[in-house]
Amino acid sequence: MNLEARVEQAENTPNVAIFVDVQNVYYTTRQIHKRNFDYNQFWALATHNRNVTQAFAYAIDRGDQKQKEFQNILRAIGFEVKLKPFIQRSDGSAKGDWDVGITIDALEYAEQADIIVLVSGDGDFDLLANKLRLSKNKRVEVYGVKALTSASLINAATAYYPIEGALLL
Numbered sequence: 001m002n003l004e005a006r007v008e009q010a011e012n013t014p015n016v017a018i019f020v021d022v023q024n025v026y027y028t029t030r031q032i033h034k035r036n037f038d039y040n041q042f043w044a045l046a047t048h049n050r051n052v053t054q055a056f057a058y059a060i061d062r063g064d065q066k067q068k069e070f071q072n073i074l075r076a077i078g079f080e081v082k083l084k085p086f087i088q089r090s091d092g093s094a095k096g097d098w099d100v101g102i103t104i105d106a107l108e109y110a111e112q113a114d115i116i117v118l119v120s121g122d123g124d125f126d127l128l129a130n131k132l133r134l135s136k137n138k139r140v141e142v143y144g145v146k147a148l149t150s151a152s153l154i155n156a157a158t159a160y161y162p163i164e165g166a167l168l169l
Contacts, residue, residue, distance in 0.1 A: 015051045019102050021120035024120045037169070057074045060083070142156075142159070142161070146162040
């Protein structure tokens, strides 16, 4: 392929921004499939014939070594890992989600992407998916565990891909 053809192909390749709710995908795949999410296989599917503008994995930092090793694997795949401290409340409950952070980042980086990929089944993201799709004219692809993905999120997406089969380890 000559240089002109390669430049034309690169110009016609869509840009994708990826946002992964690590806690959501971890707990939903474990609960339903008793297996883990295959981030390498997901990356191969979500980025095939696409330019990656951003790829964020949002996680809770508990400070343990196994978690740090997992975060390094995510970085090696191509993700920027964003961490929020795990907060244990005095009543025994815990706090640690990235919903607002994911939403802000997705809206901020949407202008640089043609396709927004969201990995989460959390129905709170249906407003974000609708905004990106309708107001920002973006293709919104959602990956989530079917039994635990909100119907409103599936309906708000341009495309929905269940996490099953080849996307599991």
